[in-house]
Amino acid sequence: MRHSKLGRLVGILAVACAAAALTNLPIPALAADIHVPAAQPTIAAALTRAAVGDRVLLAPGTYNEHGLQMPEGVTLAGSGDSPAAVVINGQGAGRILMCENFARTAEIRNLTFIAGRAEGTSMLEGSGGALQISDAAVNVIDCVFRSNSAARSGGAVWVFEASPTFSGCVFVDNTATGGGGGMDCTLYASPSLQNCRFEGNRADWGAGLSCRDYSSPVVMSTIFSGNETNGSRGYGGGAFCDLDSKPMFFGCTFTENEARYGGAVANFAESGATLVRCTLVANRGSWRGSGIFTSNAITSVNASIIAFHEGSGIHSGGTYGPQVHQNDFYGNTGGDWIGGAAPSAPGETNRSVDPLFCTNAPEGTVSFNLQVASPCHPDSNDGVTVGAWPVGCGSPLPSTLTLNAGWNGTLARLEWRLPEGLGIEPQFRLTGARAATPDLSWDVAFSRDGDGLFTADDPAATLQGSGPYTFRLYAAFNSAEWTLMAQATLELEPRSEVPGLGRVLAAPNPFNPATTIRFSLDRAQRVRVSAYDLDGRLVAKLADGPFPAGTASVSWNGRSDDGRDLASGTYVVVVDTPGRQSSTKVTLLK
Numbered sequence: 001m002r003h004s005k006l007g008r009l010v011g012i013l014a015v016a017c018a019a020a021a022l023t024n025l026p027i028p029a030l031a032a033d034i035h036v037p038a039a040q041p042t043i044a045a046a047l048t049r050a051a052v053g054d055r056v057l058l059a060p061g062t063y064n065e066h067g068l069q070m071p072e073g074v075t076l077a078g079s080g081d082s083p084a085a086v087v088i089n090g091q092g093a094g095r096i097l098m099c100e101n102f103a104r105t106a107e108i109r110n111l112t113f114i115a116g117r118a119e120g121t122s123m124l125e126g127s128g129g130a131l132q133i134s135d136a137a138v139n140v141i142d143c144v145f146r147s148n149s150a151a152r153s154g155g156a157v158w159v160f161e162a163s164p165t166f167s168g169c170v171f172v173d174n175t176a177t178g179g180g181g182g183m184d185c186t187l188y189a190s191p192s193l194q195n196c197r198f199e200g201n202r203a204d205w206g207a208g209l210s211c212r213d214y215s216s217p218v219v220m221s222t223i224f225s226g227n228e229t230n231g232s233r234g235y236g237g238g239a240f241c242d243l244d245s246k247p248m249f250f251g252c253t254f255t256e257n258e259a260r261y262g263g264a265v266a267n268f269a270e271s272g273a274t275l276v277r278c279t280l281v282a283n284r285g286s287w288r289g290s291g292i293f294t295s296n297a298i299t300s301v302n303a304s305i306i307a308f309h310e311g312s313g314i315h316s317g318g319t320y321g322p323q324v325h326q327n328d329f330y331g332n333t334g335g336d337w338i339g340g341a342a343p344s345a346p347g348e349t350n351r352s353v354d355p356l357f358c359t360n361a362p363e364g365t366v367s368f369n370l371q372v373a374s375p376c377h378p379d380s381n382d383g384v385t386v387g388a389w390p391v392g393c394g395s396p397l398p399s400t401l402t403l404n405a406g407w408n409g410t411l412a413r414l415e416w417r418l419p420e421g422l423g424i425e426p427q428f429r430l431t432g433a434r435a436a437t438p439d440l441s442w443d444v445a446f447s448r449d450g451d452g453l454f455t456a457d458d459p460a461a462t463l464q465g466s467g468p469y470t471f472r473l474y475a476a477f478n479s480a481e482w483t484l485m486a487q488a489t490l491e492l493e494p495r496s497e498v499p500g501l502g503r504v505l506a507a508p509n510p511f512n513p514a515t516t517i518r519f520s521l522d523r524a525q526r527v528r529v530s531a532y533d534l535d536g537r538l539v540a541k542l543a544d545g546p547f548p549a550g551t552a553s554v555s556w557n558g559r560s561d562d563g564r565d566l567a568s569g570t571y572v573v574v575v576d577t578p579g580r581q582s583s584t585k586v587t588l589l590k
Helices: 006-023 045-047
Strands: 031-036 055-057 061-063 075-078 087-088 097-109 112-114 131-141 145-148 155-161 164-165 171-172 183-186 193-195 197-199 208-213 218-220 223-227 239-241 249-250 254-255 258-261 265-268 273-278 279-281 284-288 290-293 300-302 305-307 315-318 323-325 328-330 402-406 413-418 428-436 453-458 469-476 483-490 505-507 517-522 523-532 536-545 548-556 567-577 580-588
Touching: 031 045, 031 536, 087 155, 131 290, 164 483, 183 265, 183 290, 193 483, 413 469, 413 483, 428 453, 505 580, 517 523, 517 567, 536 548
Parallel strands: 031 055, 055 075, 061 087, 075 097, 087 112, 097 131, 112 145, 131 155, 131 164, 145 171, 155 183, 164 193, 171 197, 183 208, 193 218, 197 223, 208 239, 218 249, 223 254, 239 265, 249 273, 254 279, 258 284, 265 290, 273 300, 279 305, 290 315, 300 323, 305 328
Antiparallel strands: 402 413, 413 453, 428 469, 469 483, 505 517, 517 548, 523 536, 523 567, 567 580
């Protein structure tokens, strides 16, 4: 994060120590569902009320809103059966959603974003028409970004100094005056994208995806189709990288993209795109490089199909050329590779034969499955399928990395598997953290079996305090840079009712001006009742002394210990007895 969290961390630790003095048990995380429009009339109102762990759930319909601010640790999700059921329409009036400066992971799921507009002369103001992610932890799942625009870069999404994940997302018909019609990654921005689609986007460079300034996204099983540059530069119809960026594309498809330089992919200025098991077909480079254009860039192309281009498959310039191994170049009318810098090792490991694509794909779909007789069959390539698509007409794209989390007794069990036919094995790193304190993470040891299955049993989770826990899987491809590939959240298993202390209830809830906290005791004992905010800060001591057996109650007027009226929001009321603890969440409305 940009600003030091030391002061905040010290405060949280001090509160944690004080709360543990009586019980040695942590405050459990509680969450609420906020339904729109049933509980709150607008998305903006719901996000303002939401606190860490809450879910803002949108009923099917269209919401004409923009200028939304995402809180940390909150889920924003559509309640429909598909993203099309819940639409947020920016109406061209401004950026739809901003995620900035937080470490506790937020989640955006099952939504369609349309007609967002980022306007302004600075990069921060004019980038990310639908969504801007700036120094924030975010997961985006099964969302559609359509017809959004930006005066600068990132017509739909702009990622800045962040490593979000995108899974199953669609970027279609978005535009940017600068780079990244679908998405732009700038300055150490390294998102991971899996099973996404970029279609019909427009920009001056990187019409589908642009990455610059030390950005290294990892893109897996993603389709780039019909994206086109439309400005004076015209670099990279599908994807573009420069300024020491090192994107990695695994199992991706580039088809019918168009640019002046690099119809599918363009690489400049010491960048280093790596393509493994990709399929590049029928892209167009009106000046140079219908498939790939590279100039003074360390580009690596492995086990990929580069075929049927109106122009050259690879055009390389500058002082050094790309590295190409185990590829199939075929039917490129301008030559397989041309330019002043020849590829390294272009000999026996590469071939030029018809890849024998299947011809039964439904009209309007992108599919380049291989016939059984294809020379790209793994039986002909040391067990590696050449290209992104499997053998067998009608088979889907292969699955990608998924981190599965569950309980193995008292241990947290984590599992993931290498995608089939990856051809290269990255380095992995697995970390765990309490969702409430994401900066205080620990490394998790794991093992690998002979079939590419990785497993970990982590005892640290139950020793670190109450959940939920967030586990993150990082991978390093061809460099020492770690990229977030997947993550999973694991809740504590439900516990039986705590003996000696019954359930804590609050009524009214939400409340204004006061609420009553009720609980039951099986015997006379000392009780401490305290209120905390969601960052773990003690805001009010409501009681501390002996209570008789039976039902007890304590009132709270929503004020702090020094008499201040507290702000609207959610608070946790904790009831402590010797060796026992229970809690409830209350919401103060003003």
